Amino acid sequence: MFQSDLFDAVPLDLVQDAESGIRYLPDVVPQATAHAWFALALGQVTWGNQRRLMYEREVDVPRLMAHFSLDAPDLPEPLMEAAVQVGAIAGAQFNSVGLNLYRDGNDSVAPHNDKTQGLVQKAPIAILSLGATRRMTIRAKSGKGRTLNVDLHAGSVIVMSYASQFTHNHGIPKMSGVDGARISLAFRCFDAATLKQR
Numbered sequence: 494m495f496q497s498d499l500f501d502a503v504p505l506d507l508v509q510d511a512e513s514g515i516r517y518l519p520d521v522v523p524q525a526t527a528h529a530w531f532a533l534a535l536g537q538v539t540w541g542n543q544r545r546l547m548y549e550r551e552v553d554v555p556r557l558m559a560h561f562s563l564d565a566p567d568l569p570e571p572l573m574e575a576a577v578q579v580g581a582i583a584g585a586q587f588n589s590v591g592l593n594l595y596r597d598g599n600d601s602v603a604p605h606n607d608k609t610q611g612l613v614q615k616a617p618i619a620i621l622s623l624g625a626t627r628r629m630t631i632r633a634k635s636g637k638g639r640t641l642n643v644d645l646h647a648g649s650v651i652v653m654s655y656a657s658q659f660t661h662n663h664g665i666p667k668m669s670g671v672d673g674a675r676i677s678l679a680f681r682c683f684d685a686a687t688l689k690q691r
């Protein structure tokens with residue numbers, strides 16, 4: 494499999510499509526702010542352990558998760574500020590945030606596309622990284638396309654178009670030598686009916 498490793502601390506256009514494609518934007522949030530938001534999110538969020546079926550056995554999902562509507566009265570402190578800053582750079586008014594806590598290099602998320610049901614069509618998804626650097630793999634679903642490996646540094650944002658969820662998978666593989674925990678804040682725009690049900 495042909496791989497392309499992208500480690501540069503510069504904006505990267507990873508995938509092009511008729512919407513905004515997939516873009517990596519480093520240093521959207523200053524390091525000191527990313528550090529403070531990491532500590533606040535780690536301490537203030539009630540992290541949940543989910544289970545899933547794998548080969549007919551129930552196993553732990555290998556990361557902790559949480560979710561908030563951005564109008565939630567119990568929204569932990571940094572999330573609204575983060576949503577405003579990330580929304581400004583992504584050109585979207587997000588109304589929901591999904592949080593992932595990767596406790597160490599053994600935590601991961603398998604290659605997948607985000608579920609588009611209930612999302613506002615053509616609105617992007619933006620993921621802010623806090624804490625340890627982790628690698629994201631991005632791969633086209635069809636063809637013999639290369640796998641892109643992009644290192645997601647604290648304070649960076651990856652913006653993925655709605656359209657790209659139909660053409661590409663993304664994942665965070667297990668990795669050795671990871672220096673601590675990482676939190677990702679995945680901002681999304683749900684339609685009103687879906688948002689109410691979540």
Ligand SMILES: O=C(O)CCC(=O)C(=O)O
Binds near residue numbers: 591593629645663
């Ligand atoms: O942690 C990340 O950067 C990826 C998160 C993700 O793929 C998801 O929340 O669906």
